[in-house]
């Protein structure tokens with residue numbers, strides 16, 4: 001029974017009774033004591049580890065809404081507009097033109113030995129390229145013969161080269177909304193929705209979902225998290241079949257696996273009677289580093305994809321209302337069933353109409369089967385009104401807001417999807433705090449990059465990518481509130497606040513180790529705070545030096 | 547690519563409770579020797595005769611009659627691709643759209659793949675519920691989109707609907723989709739093999755207990771003269787209520803054409819050698835339109 005005492009320049013504990021300290025003693029993977037060297041030494045013999053003496057230690061950061069496919073994507077070529085850090089620590093610079101995308105794909109193609117294997121790019125984001133769209137001709141410059149597909153950041157659009165077009169019937173199907181055409185009416189290779197996904201799976205042999213739980217993808221995911229100071233991350237919609245659970249348990253169990261994963265079961269992948277039985281049988285298979293028990297339901301689509309369910313007055317540009325992913329009545333029955341069985345629900349609602357329906361369903365379910373501390377949580381919930389927050393507070397429903405939207409899509413919401421009024425209140429974390437609703441913040445990786453400090457920065461500054469400020473001061477979080485949401489907030493929403501989220505006696509020794517003090521930097525520099533690495537269950541994981 | 551390797555795909559849409567599952571159950575039983583691949587939302591509702599099951603795993607059941615039934619499981623696209631890329635792909639694929647899906651978006655997949663051909667979009671409308679659904683602000687756009695996608699509308703549960711209900715829904719649908727084929731029926735009554743185009747003989751849909759003449763009109767023409775296919779196309783397109791037309795005709799320059807018309811979609815495939823026998827058979831909903839036979843005959847002058 002060895003005890004290690006880590007000393008640090010400063011320890012931010014998130015424990016209000018001892019907010020700051022200089023030393024933390026760790027025994028059996030848990031925090032034994034936090035305080036001064038003298039205080040934590042009182043527990044007996046210990047090795048003092050001074051390697052963090054120039055660093056600031058805070059509770060391991062928690063990503064409460066991400067997806068393991070982030071890890072699978074890193075086996076392919078990143079071609080996004082923003083810089084993104086790969087699992088090996090290398091920063092891939094953002095690409096600002098179609099030519100730059102083509103160039104990176106050319107390099108990837110040259111490095112790919114099998115001349116027949118498909119080439120996949122991901123993260124593409126032409127939003128700032130003005131009128132210019134990518135054309136199959138552009139991708140034909142990468143390689144002729146090889147099938148090529150480039151996924152947009154949303155994963156909802158795909159650009160393909162001529163090889164894929166010729167392999168398909170797209171040329172004869174240009175009247176479909178899924179197939180973008182050029183001035184001459186020929187397909188450009190840009191595809192939307194399931195048509196793109198289908199051809200990616202069939203012609204490009206690309207199956208993200210099944211790759212996501214394979215060991216290389218799991219390790220990629222864990223390392224991306226480690227580099228961002230994250231010690232617990234979620235896979236917030238999973239079939240969790242036996243094979244997947246086996247792989248997840250097997251990999252996460254390894255002592256050098258640097259992450260705890262919380263998997264949420266996709267509650268509509270089977271009828272609720274079978275689903276409740278399935279998730280019930282999984283809970284006991286949770287391990288130290290792989291937790292199950294949460295059920296995820298998806299009610300509508302996305303705001304930027306015009307598929308969210310909006311209340312009046314609907315989309316700013318007049319686009320029709322979005323889609324239900326499950327029929328409203330079916331949804332209510334599903335909520336009722338999982339709530340009755342005692343499972344915590346995380347419900348994806350983007351539009352305010354979806355949020356309203358989710359609250360109605362929870363209210364009815366709780367009236368039928370009251371559950372103290374159910375902790376049902378709305379995920380995204382980007383358009384919540386004060387009235388809706390008030391209902392959440394009254395019912396004990398939490399929220400996990402998609403604050404990264406403010407930066408990445410804030411301008412688009414202002415100009416196109418929602419208009420000024422509702423763009424200003426998008427992901428209104430200030431209101432959530434004001435109403436006393438349990439609050440977490442997320443990246444929805446791979447939609448945006450995992451980086452809770454960046455997410456916190458979004459909530460603190462509420463600035464869009466073109467520099468517009470949304471929502472005034474009332475919706476901003478203080479740095480302290482923001483740091484609370486990416487630690488304790490995440491832990492509370494996952495019902496793991498007894499184990500993680502703060503550095504205090506009895507909790508798991510999960511830390512984010514930072515090279516700068518987030519309280520000392522300018523709030524506008526919060527996203528740039530350098531991460532040294534993490535500690536998970538007392539094991540130290542230094543980020544690779546690139 | 548020869549037309550034989552192209553798999554026809556039918557999409558069955560409609561809101562929850564409209565009777566899609568009953569229809570699919572019947573399809574699996576009344577397959578008339580065709581090896582069907584049927585993709586359903588959930589096995590739970592499909593009552594497959596246990597004696598018919600050859601193999602079964604979590605997401606796929608193979609039946610003694612050659613049909614394969616897949617549940618969407620985790621992933622609809624994966625289920626579809628596994629059917630299409632099998633060494634022994636089905637002769638016809640039928641996809642059940644989810645109760646909230648827009649069938650047009652699913653049909654788009656069939657149109658995007660050379661290996662597939664969209665045979666038709668069949669949308670079931672519950673005669674007892676449609677008025678309520680169309681008046682519900684949360685549902686109206688979903689059910690309208692489904693009706694909007696249909697090549698053929700099946701108004702179901704007319705046996706339990708009140709008379710004025712069926713009529714009112716019929717009128718509503720006529721306003722939303724004027725001229726689109728519509729059959730008022732019950733789910734146990736629809737001659738499925740005929741609708742989905744795999745009945746051997748259009749004139750005698752023998753396996754349906756229902757008397758087809760009550761709902762349908764039928765006819766045929768045998769003609770050795772060359773057929774003006776453009777004119778034929780125009781006649782078929784003009785004919786209100788025409789459900790199916792199929793057969794082989796001779797071409798003016800020698801050779802022939804296989805003609806397949808299903809619920810508003812015409813498929814032509816060329817034959818190099820003139821057929822020994824040339825004939826067309828057709829079937830429509832309701833009463834035969836006046837002058838149709840004569841118009842068809844004129845295509846062979």
Ligand SMILES: [Zn+2]
Nearest residue numbers: 065067236444
């Ligand atoms: Zn998500």
